[in-house]
Amino acid sequence: xxxxxxxxxxxxxxxxxxxxxxxxxxxxxxxxxxxxxxxxxxxxxxxxxxxxxxxxxxxxxxxxxxxxxxxxxxxxxxxxxxxxxxxxxxxxxxxxxxxxxxxxxxxxxxxxxxxxxxxxxxxxxxxxxxxxxxxxxxxxxxxxxxxxxxxxxxxxxxxxxxxxxxxxxxxxxxxxxxxxxxxxxxxxxxxxxxxxxxxxxxxxxxxxxxx
Ligand code: B12
Numbered sequence: 001x002x003x004x005x006x007x008x009x010x011x012x013x014x015x016x017x018x019x020x021x022x023x024x025x026x027x028x029x030x031x032x033x034x035x036x037x038x039x040x041x042x043x044x045x046x047x048x049x050x051x052x053x054x055x056x057x058x059x060x061x062x063x064x065x066x067x068x069x070x071x072x073x074x075x076x077x078x079x080x081x082x083x084x085x086x087x088x089x090x091x092x093x094x095x096x097x098x099x100x101x102x103x104x105x106x107x108x109x110x111x112x113x114x115x116x117x118x119x120x121x122x123x124x125x126x127x128x129x130x131x132x133x134x135x136x137x138x139x140x141x142x143x144x145x146x147x148x149x150x151x152x153x154x155x156x157x158x159x160x161x162x163x164x165x166x167x168x169x170x171x172x173x174x175x176x177x178x179x180x181x182x183x184x185x186x187x188x189x190x191x192x193x194x195x196x197x198x199x200x201x202x203x204x205x206x207x208x209x210x211x
Pocket of ligand 1: 049062102103104108144180194197200
C-alpha cells in the first residue's frame with residue numbers, strides 16, 4: 001500500500017516531517033493505527049537495524065530514523081490509547097538503571113499500546129524503586145524491562161529482586177528484552193518471560209496476563 005511505503009521510506013531515510021505527513025495520509029486512507037505501527041514503523045526500524053549491522057548506517061542515521069519514528073508515534077499514540085475498550089492489561093515499561101537506550105523500548109511500548117495494553121512508560125535509566133512505585137500506584141499487572149548494555153543487564157536482576165523485597169513479586173509478571181538479553185538469562189534472573197522483538201513482546205505479554 002502506497003501510504004505504508006511512504007511512511008516506511010520516511011523512517012528509513014530519517015525524514016521526520018515526511019514521516020508525520022505519511023502517518024496522517026495513512027490514517028486518512030483508513031489504515032488502523034495499530035496496523036501502521038506493525039506494518040510500517042516496526043519493519044522500518046528493523047531495516048534501519050539491518051543497515052546498521054552491515055555498516056551502511058551509523059549511530060547518527062539510527063538516531064534520525066528514531067526521531068522520524070517518534071514523530072509518527074506522537075500522532076498515533078493518542079489514537080492507539082483511545083480505542084475505548086477495557087485494556088488487556090496494564091504494563092509499566094522502562095529501560096533499566098544506567099542504560100539510556102530507548103529506541104527498542106519505545107517500539108515495544110508502541111506495539112503493546114497497539115495490542116490493547118495500557119502502557120505506563122517510565123523512560124530510560126529507571127531505578128528499581130521507580131518501577132516498584134509506578135507498578136504499585138497504577139496497579140499494573142505487568143512490568144517490562146529493557147537493557148541494551150551487558151553492564152546494565154544485572155540491573156534487571158536487581159529490579160526483580162527489589163520487587164521481591166517489596167512483597168510485590170507475586171502481583172506482577174515481569175518480562176525482559178533487549179539485544180544482549182537471552183531466554184536463558186531471563187530464566188537465570190527469575191523473570192517470567194523473554195521477548196526478542198516488539199512483536200514477540202505483545203504475544204508474550206498476552207500470554208503472561210492470561211495466566
Ligand atoms: C542507538 C545506540 C546508542 C544511542 C542510544 C539512543 C537512544 N535514544 O536509544 C546512544 C548514542 C545514546 C548510545 C550510547 C551508548 N552506547 Co549504544 N548503541 C546504539 C545502537 C547503535 C542501536 C541500539 C538500538 O536502538 N537498536 C534498535 C532497536 C529497535 O533494537 P533493540 O533495542 O534491540 O530492541 C528490539 C529488541 O531487542 C526488543 N526489545 C528491546 N527492549 C525490550 C524489552 C522487552 C520487555 C522485550 C520483550 C523486548 C525488547 O524489541 C525491540 C524491537 O524489536 C547499538 C548497536 C546495535 N546494533 O544494537 C549500540 C550499543 C547497544 N551501544 C553500545 C555502547 C557500548 C554504548 C555506550 C556505552 C557508548 C559509549 N562509550 O558511550 C553508550 C552507553 C550510554 C548508556 N549509559 O546507555 C554497545 C553495547 C555493547 C554491550 N554489549 O554492552 C552497542 C551494542 C554498540 C556496539 N556494538 O558496541 N548508543
